[in-house]
Amino acid sequence: MAKIIGIDLGTTNSCVAVMEGGSPKVINSAEGRNVIPSVVDPIKRIVGDVAKRQMVINP
Amino acid sequence: MNKKTDNQPLSIHPSAADDKIKKEAEEWKAKYLRALADYQNLEKRVAQMRQDMMQNALESIIVEFLPVIDVLEKAEKHINDQGLTLGLKSFWNVLSGRGVRKLETKGKRFDPNEMECVEVVGDGKDDNVIEELLPGYKLGDKIIRVAKVKVGKSNPENKEQITENNSSN
Numbered sequence: 001m002a003k004i005i006g007i008d009l010g011t012t013n014s015c016v017a018v019m020e021g022g023s024p025k026v027i028n029s030a031e032g033r034n035v036i037p038s039v040v041d042p043i044k045r046i047v048g049d050v051a052k053r054q055m056v057i058n059p
Numbered sequence: 060m061n062k063k064t065d066n067q068p069l070s071i072h073p074s075a076a077d078d079k080i081k082k083e084a085e086e087w088k089a090k091y092l093r094a095l096a097d098y099q100n101l102e103k104r105v106a107q108m109r110q111d112m113m114q115n116a117l118e119s120i121i122v123e124f125l126p127v128i129d130v131l132e133k134a135e136k137h138i139n140d141q142g143l144t145l146g147l148k149s150f151w152n153v154l155s156g157r158g159v160r161k162l163e164t165k166g167k168r169f170d171p172n173e174m175e176c177v178e179v180v181g182d183g184k185d186d187n188v189i190e191e192l193l194p195g196y197k198l199g200d201k202i203i204r205v206a207k208v209k210v211g212k213s214n215p216e217n218k219e220q221i222t223e224n225n226s227s228n
Binding site: 031032046050051053054055056057 | 115169171172174175176177178179186202205210212
């Protein structure tokens with residue numbers, strides 16, 4: 001069955017939610033956080049907290 | 060004259076009402092299968108959630124203890140007290156019994172899944188951990204705190220010197 005997903009792409013953080021039983025439910029990141037840092041490393045293909053942790057090496 | 064004889068075949072042409080009933084039955088069957096699948100998924104998810112809840116409760120308690128362990132370990136290094144060492148050891152016995160492990164970082168290649176780089180040091184190998192500022196911990200397979208590390212970066216001047224020496228030879 002088709003699902004409705006909403007994504008808030010913020011400048012600092014992003015958030016993803018799915019409609020369940022008529023109300024939105026936020027999808028947690030692997031680290032268990034509700035919001036994901038809006039950071040992407042396109043070379044290593046990593047996003048969120050993991051990409052943010054190596055920001056000092058690859059500014 | 061209207062009386063039917065026994066030899067006459069029965070009419071087997073489905074009427075419009077039969078079609079409607081069949082269609083409705085198919086719709087109900089599809090709905091039933093969907094509801095059953097939803098229920099089975101819900102059962103699985105509830106079981107998973109219960110397990111996750113227990114794990115999260117344990118994790119949140121352990122995470123609160125981590126700064127205390129950091130302080131005790133730093134104190135142990137400076138004070139060098141036998142009682143403190145013994146206490147810390149028994150504390151670690153309890154934690155390791157629950158599946159808590161310290162992440163090994165020093166000398167390893169920087170891995171953003173386990174470590175957070177807080178400073179880049181100009182000497183040393185590229186992307187290798189030079190110093191661990193705050194240890195990271197794992198509970199089972201899940202990382203509950205990433206290690207804060209200093210990462211080395213080879214000095215570009217040294218690199219140039221090496222290449223110059225190689226070219227002159």
